[in-house]
Amino acid sequence: xxxxxxxxxxxxxxxxxxxxxxxxxxxxxxxxxxxxxxxxxxxxxxxxxxxxxxxxxxxxxxxxxxxxxxxxxxxxxxxxxxxxxxxxxxxxxxxxxxxxxxxxxxxxxxxxxxxxxxxxxxxxxxxxxxxxxxxxxxxxxxxxxxxxxxxxxxxxxxxxxxxxxxxxxxxxxxxxxxxxxxxxxxxxxxxxxxxxxxxxxxxxxxxxxxxxxxxxxxxxxxxxxxxxxxxxxxxxxxxxxxxxxxxxxxxxxxxxxxxxxxxxxxxxxxxxxxxxxxxxxxxxxxxxxxxxxxxxxxxxxxxxxxxxxxxxxxxxxxxxxxxxxxxxxxxxxxxxxxxxxxxxxxxxxxxxxxxxxxxxxxxxxxxxxxxxxxxxxxxxxxxxxxxxxxxxxxxxxxxxxxxxxxxxxxxxxxxxxxxxxxxxxxxxxxxxxxxxxxxxxxxxxxxxxxxxxxxxxxxxxxxxxxxxxxxxxxxxxxxxxxxxxxxxxxxxxxxxxxxxxxxxxxxxxxxxxxxxxxxxxxxxxxxxxxxxxxxxxxxxxxxxxxxxxxxxxxxxxxxxxxxxxxxxxxxxxxxxxxxxxxxxxxxxxxxxxxxxxxxxxxxxxxxxxxxxxxxxxxxxxxxxx
Numbered sequence: 001x002x003x004x005x006x007x008x009x010x011x012x013x014x015x016x017x018x019x020x021x022x023x024x025x026x027x028x029x030x031x032x033x034x035x036x037x038x039x040x041x042x043x044x045x046x047x048x049x050x051x052x053x054x055x056x057x058x059x060x061x062x063x064x065x066x067x068x069x070x071x072x073x074x075x076x077x078x079x080x081x082x083x084x085x086x087x088x089x090x091x092x093x094x095x096x097x098x099x100x101x102x103x104x105x106x107x108x109x110x111x112x113x114x115x116x117x118x119x120x121x122x123x124x125x126x127x128x129x130x131x132x133x134x135x136x137x138x139x140x141x142x143x144x145x146x147x148x149x150x151x152x153x154x155x156x157x158x159x160x161x162x163x164x165x166x167x168x169x170x171x172x173x174x175x176x177x178x179x180x181x182x183x184x185x186x187x188x189x190x191x192x193x194x195x196x197x198x199x200x201x202x203x204x205x206x207x208x209x210x211x212x213x214x215x216x217x218x219x220x221x222x223x224x225x226x227x228x229x230x231x232x233x234x235x236x237x238x239x240x241x242x243x244x245x246x247x248x249x250x251x252x253x254x255x256x257x258x259x260x261x262x263x264x265x266x267x268x269x270x271x272x273x274x275x276x277x278x279x280x281x282x283x284x285x286x287x288x289x290x291x292x293x294x295x296x297x298x299x300x301x302x303x304x305x306x307x308x309x310x311x312x313x314x315x316x317x318x319x320x321x322x323x324x325x326x327x328x329x330x331x332x333x334x335x336x337x338x339x340x341x342x343x344x345x346x347x348x349x350x351x352x353x354x355x356x357x358x359x360x361x362x363x364x365x366x367x368x369x370x371x372x373x374x375x376x377x378x379x380x381x382x383x384x385x386x387x388x389x390x391x392x393x394x395x396x397x398x399x400x401x402x403x404x405x406x407x408x409x410x411x412x413x414x415x416x417x418x419x420x421x422x423x424x425x426x427x428x429x430x431x432x433x434x435x436x437x438x439x440x441x442x443x444x445x446x447x448x449x450x451x452x453x454x455x456x457x458x459x460x461x462x463x464x465x466x467x468x469x470x471x472x473x474x475x476x477x478x479x480x481x482x483x484x485x486x487x488x489x490x491x492x493x494x495x496x497x498x499x500x501x502x503x504x505x506x507x508x509x510x511x512x513x514x515x516x517x518x519x520x521x522x523x524x525x526x527x528x529x530x531x532x533x534x535x536x537x538x539x540x541x542x543x544x545x546x547x548x549x550x551x552x553x554x555x556x557x558x559x560x561x562x563x564x565x566x567x568x569x570x571x572x573x574x575x576x577x578x579x580x581x582x583x584x585x586x587x588x589x590x591x592x593x594x595x596x597x598x599x600x601x602x603x604x605x606x607x608x609x610x611x612x613x614x615x616x617x618x619x620x621x622x623x624x625x
Contacts, residue, residue, distance in 0.1 A: 028349075032342035033335065040331040065097045066307060070127050073103065077300035078131035078151035078189075086300075087112040102306040103129065111303060121306050130302035132292045147291060150189045153298030154226040157191040161220040168216045169193040175211035176203055192223075226294070233293050237286035243279065356385055413442040466508040466594060470621050473537035473544055474499035476509065480516040481535060484524065492529030495520075499537035503544045506618040507595050515591050516548065518584035519611050523550035526609070543597075544617040549610040555603035563601050564589045588613075 020026055076089055086103060094101045094114030102113040102121060113119070131148035157165070169185045172195050176183045182198045195216065197203045204212055219227060352370070359368040369389060370382040417439055423429050477497040488495040505512070516535070523533045531551040538545050555563060564585050585601075588611075592599045597615035 028346040029339060029342055032338050036335045036338035037331075040334050044331065065099060066126060069093050069097060069099070069101060069307065070129065070305060073129045073303075073305060074131050074134055074148050075150050077129055077303070078148040080300050081298055083111045083300050083303060090114050099307055104304050104306065106302060106304060108304075122308070125304035126307040127305045128302060129305050131299045132295060133302070146288060147295070151295050151299050152190040153295040154229065155190045155223055157220060157222055161222055162191045162193075165193050165216060165220070168213055169195050172203075172211055172213055172216060176206075176208065179206075179208050179211065181206055181208065190223075192220075230287075230290055230294055233290035234287050237289060238283060241279075241282045241286060243283050243286070352379070352382055356382060359385065359389075413446045416442045466511060468506050468508055470618065471505045471507050471509050471512065472501070472620075473503040473505060473546065474501050476505070476512055476516065477535045477537055477546075480513055480520055483513070483517065484520045487521075488524055488533065491524055491527070492531075493524055493527050494532045495535075496532060497535045499535075500539060502620065503537045503539050504618050504620045505544055505595075505615055507615065511591050511595075515588050515613070516546070518588050519548040522584055523548055523552065523609070523611075526550065527552040539617060540614075542617060544615050546613040546615070547610055549608060551608045554607045555601065555609050557604070560601055560603065564599065 072089065072093055073086070076086055077083070080086075083103060090101050090103060090112040091114055093099075100113075100115045100119075102115065103111040104121070104125075105111060108121065131151045133146055134148050166185070173183050173185060176195075181203055183195055183203050184198065185193045186196055187193055193216075195203060355370050359370050362368045369386050372379050372382045372386070420429075420435060420439055424431050424435070429435065474497075477499045481495050481497050485495060520533060520535070527533055527550040533551075534547075534549045536545075536547045536549070589599045592613055592615065595615055597613060600612045600614075601609065602612070603609035
């Protein structure tokens with residue numbers, strides 16, 4: 001059954017036939033609501049998770065604070081022989097970091113604790129505080145030598161020696177300043193001043209001999225006694241390893257700028273120059289053991305450090321009723337705003353779609369245009385619809401013109417045939433051979449028009465059959481020229497062929513002769529006497545290019561886009577004397593397209609016309625690819 005229509009030919013409103021769940025507005029609202037719910041839920045979950053993580057991090061161990069606490073206590077142990085005065089430092093660190101700090105001996109005897117008396121210790125200590133065996137502290141970064149550099153013990157300089165070295169360092173600094181070299185004095189943990197450049201390097205590398213003072217680098221009596229004692233402690237181990245012979249001092253030189261001058265720097269440098277790495281490691285181990293033995297009376301004994309007592313069971317973050325109400329309220333507000341904004345956007349999007357629907361349902365003769373109000377996809381769709389409407393108008397106009405042209409082309413020969421048949425029937429004229437030839441020619445015109453229309457219809461329907469075979473372009477041009485030689489001689493036009501013998505096509509020879517024949521006939525019709533029509537064939541990469549050029553009157557620039565349209569002729573009088581049926585060039589275009597090629601026309605007024613056919617080329621039979 002045909003759908004019922006309203007008065008005026010309008011169909012019922014299409015929106016009433018669309019189920020509610022399938023309407024664009026409902027879908028947009030549903031998707032937006034789902035997105036809003038998911039986003040609010042994800043945001044709430046993220047907020048809770050982040051808050052819980054922040055609380056756990058605050059209640060748990062803070063690595064930076066732990067390192068500062070450990071460094072402070074290690075420094076205390078390196079500069080004190082026992083832990084008796086550490087309670088004050090523990091209370092200060094606990095107050096500054098907000099942590100509970102406890103120091104015990106290895107057997108869990110409490111030394112100092114920032115928590116009230118009786119607070120239990122955690123199961124495991126956070127770290128061990130031992131200035132002679134540490135790898136956590138350094139003034140410039142990680143300390144991996146095993147001994148805290150602040151543990152100086154017998155190397156600590158008395159005030160007299162320190163003052164003397166300070167005076168020498170100040171003198172050297174003034175000397176370097178005189179030569180424009182910026183330096184500063186840095187005090188080591190033992191109290192020895194070290195003169196360094198602004199970049200931390202040794203200023204002696206500048207080669208200013210006048211500023212170099214060996215007394216600043218020479219060991220003081222205190223340091224000499226300590227180095228001699230270190231030699232006595234290290235000698236048995238080194239002698240057992242076969243690294244030293246004799247009873248002389250092992251450390252005759254002193255390197256205040258070397259970070260390991262207490263670790264046997266000069267000795268190890270000499271050994272490294274003449275021994276293997278294993279020997280150097282053995283010597284370093286002996287010296288390190290001797291240093292620990294030498295410094296042990298001056299540093300506090302090893303102790304265990306406990307941090308964060310009472311924080312090992314952090315409370316779980318639970319939302320209160322008020323907080324839950326706030327989250328629900330915020331989620332509802334976001335959802336309402338999202339739905340409202342989505343509804344407004346959806347209405348704006350649906351409005352042009354409704355206009356498109358109404359325009360598409362309008363009768364074809366109305367040719368309704370849709371106003372383009374946006375630049376988004378909907379606006380592009382409206383513009384495409386308007387272009388489609390314009391193309392439909394043009395096609396409708398072409399269809400009407402084509403019907404009129406076909407009627408005109410068929411009317412003339414039929415009128416002639418009918419008129420002569422009527423006068424012969426009435427006995428006005430006798431059917432002599434000349435009259436019969438004229439009637440036969442008119443019948444051939446009708447047959448040619450019908451054949452052309454049949455070819456165009458087959459090409460439009462995609463049923464045009466081609467019988468392809470290898471075809472020489474040179475032979476094809478010769479055959480076409482021979483077929484039109486009589487007509488060309490009768491018109492006084494020279495017909496010339498110029499073909500490359502190597503150009504071959506895979507094409508239907510009958511259809512290609514029809515194509516070139518239409519072009520040559522058209523060229524002969526528009527070329528005056530003493531003119532020339534030239535047929536050429538050449539190879540252009542993978543294409544074969546065939547051209548038909550004439551020296552006629554040419555085609556105006558405004559007419560070139562229409563030369564391949566059906567029943568179009570530049571001469572509007574539609575006279576048989578100046579033009580054919582108007583179907584030859586459209587047939588040329590369709591036949592060339594069926595072969596996978598293209599047809600182009602180029603011309604200028606008074607310069608003749610050139611029709612170019614570009615077709616896929618192929619190899620000659622028997623020729624290797």
